Amino acid sequence: MSAATTHDPLTRSVEDYLKAIYNLSPEGRPASTSDIANHLARSAPSVSGMIKRLSEQGLLEHEPYRGVQLTAEGRRAALRMIRRHRLIEAYLVAFLGYTWDTVHDEAERLEHAVSDALVERMADALGNPGADPHGEPIPSADGVIEEVAVTPLALVPAGETVELRRVEVTQPDRLRYLGSVGLRPGATVTVLEHQPFEGPITLRVGEQERVIGYDLGQALLCDRSVTR
Amino acid sequence: MSAATTHDPLTRSVEDYLKAIYNLSPEGRPASTSDIANHLARSAPSVSGMIKRLSEQGLLEHEPYRGVQLTAEGRRAALRMIRRHRLIEAYLVAFLGYTWDTVHDEAERLEHAVSDALVERMADALGNPGADPHGEPIPSADGVIEEVAVTPLALVPAGETVELRRVEVTQPDRLRYLGSVGLRPGATVTVLEHQPFEGPITLRVGEQERVIGYDLGQALLCDRSVTR
DNA sequence: CTCGATTATTAGCCGAGCCTAATATGAGGA
DNA sequence: TCCTCATATTAGGCTCGGCTAATAATCGAG
Numbered sequence: 364m365s366a367a368t369t370h371d372p373l374t375r376s377v378e379d380y381l382k383a384i385y386n387l388s389p390e391g392r393p394a395s396t397s398d399i400a401n402h403l404a405r406s407a408p409s410v411s412g413m414i415k416r417l418s419e420q421g422l423l424e425h426e427p428y429r430g431v432q433l434t435a436e437g438r439r440a441a442l443r444m445i446r447r448h449r450l451i452e453a454y455l456v457a458f459l460g461y462t463w464d465t466v467h468d469e470a471e472r473l474e475h476a477v478s479d480a481l482v483e484r485m486a487d488a489l490g491n492p493g494a495d496p497h498g499e500p501i502p503s504a505d506g507v508i509e510e511v512a513v514t515p516l517a518l519v520p521a522g523e524t525v526e527l528r529r530v531e532v533t534q535p536d537r538l539r540y541l542g543s544v545g546l547r548p549g550a551t552v553t554v555l556e557h558q559p560f561e562g563p564i565t566l567r568v569g570e571q572e573r574v575i576g577y578d579l580g581q582a583l584l585c586d587r588s589v590t591r
Numbered sequence: 592m593s594a595a596t597t598h599d600p601l602t603r604s605v606e607d608y609l610k611a612i613y614n615l616s617p618e619g620r621p622a623s624t625s626d627i628a629n630h631l632a633r634s635a636p637s638v639s640g641m642i643k644r645l646s647e648q649g650l651l652e653h654e655p656y657r658g659v660q661l662t663a664e665g666r667r668a669a670l671r672m673i674r675r676h677r678l679i680e681a682y683l684v685a686f687l688g689y690t691w692d693t694v695h696d697e698a699e700r701l702e703h704a705v706s707d708a709l710v711e712r713m714a715d716a717l718g719n720p721g722a723d724p725h726g727e728p729i730p731s732a733d734g735v736i737e738e739v740a741v742t743p744l745a746l747v748p749a750g751e752t753v754e755l756r757r758v759e760v761t762q763p764d765r766l767r768y769l770g771s772v773g774l775r776p777g778a779t780v781t782v783l784e785h786q787p788f789e790g791p792i793t794l795r796v797g798e799q800e801r802v803i804g805y806d807l808g809q810a811l812l813c814d815r816s817v818t819r
Numbered sequence: 820c821t822c823g824a825t826t827a828t829t830a831g832c833c834g835a836g837c838c839t840a841a842t843a844t845g846a847g848g849a
Numbered sequence: 850t851c852c853t854c855a856t857a858t859t860a861g862g863c864t865c866g867g868c869t870a871a872t873a874a875t876c877g878a879g
Contacts, residue, residue: 408829636838
């Protein structure tokens, strides 16, 4: 009997692993055991064990000592969770007074509990948005995710004006700070100066000049095609 | 070390047991192992085992071979879950296009995943309703539940007019039927005739006469104080 | 090419929460 | 009172998903 064709519902834990592996393997390069362990705050042996189970279920391709990749089925499941997560975040912000710094944890739990029907009702209520409050693209219900070419602010040359698209930050305090200075998806930002050796970056946002650290500059992803 | 003072978050399973026990022990009479097992679709030994763990945690009082009762702490936890469940049902019906026959399962899963903060935001969005879509009273956030004297329609004498308050029915098809004939909380109903031996009951609802089975008549709870 | 450091896997354990089979208790009829 | 039957509990086992300790594989430096 082929395990890959059996479809009991995935457990919470499995859903978390698949999502983590998706996030850790950009363009299909394999994710390492230790990266996954770190990301999920699990011991490496726990991850090894789960990897074995998931490969047997046909959700992963595992090359021992080399890392794992999602199969088509695993990828589908991961994208389903990401769609849920991002739509839930968008819904909570739009309708229930959440702010972008407080939605993550709530969505993290709800994504495992909502039905497909509820997710689609939330999507309808929102008018089927393309992105969540942080600018992260929302995969379609059939698992297609928009891939936009985007540049970390840290790599945008001084003098260039770009549009902020995604804010890949999860710490609530950082998000609150970014929101308070107008660094949200859609903001127009001009890079004024880069300090050397991965040093701070000076920006203009609206009328204000701001200086941000290099690490934050890596987490702010921009669209350079709007350069003026 | 007192187990009763330790407060790790309750598991899903524990939350379900507490809710079931609450529902099975009206005015504090003990609930039996087999009732609980039936209600939750678990084997009796599974229930015995869980009862042992929950009493050790101080959530239950267990008298072996006699049944269980919730402690104050267990009752508080149960009412918290019931508040969640009913508010979620109300929210889904009010804002996301659910109908009273489809909300139960969704709420059953969500009640374990939402935060207290989200529950209260939903309550605010609804204007702090006193009852869910089936007319079941919603406990307050501090665990007080309204106890209204209510009579099963099956016990209302012929000739009397009453207001329907609660519909204690869970099967979706029955709920759809009841909704389609106007038998919802708030409806005014006149009992026209009772057939003997727990037989069908003839009613007037609005302009229509309807005949319902005795079992349904037991699940429709009325307020007789509005008799005219 | 070998060695040491890093990373991954295996071995073996645990608790939660389910199960079935076996046993114990208690309640009602003879 | 005693016996039978329904109900409850105990015994023992399983899976999932964690863990630590021990072992194995790979990689990079010399």
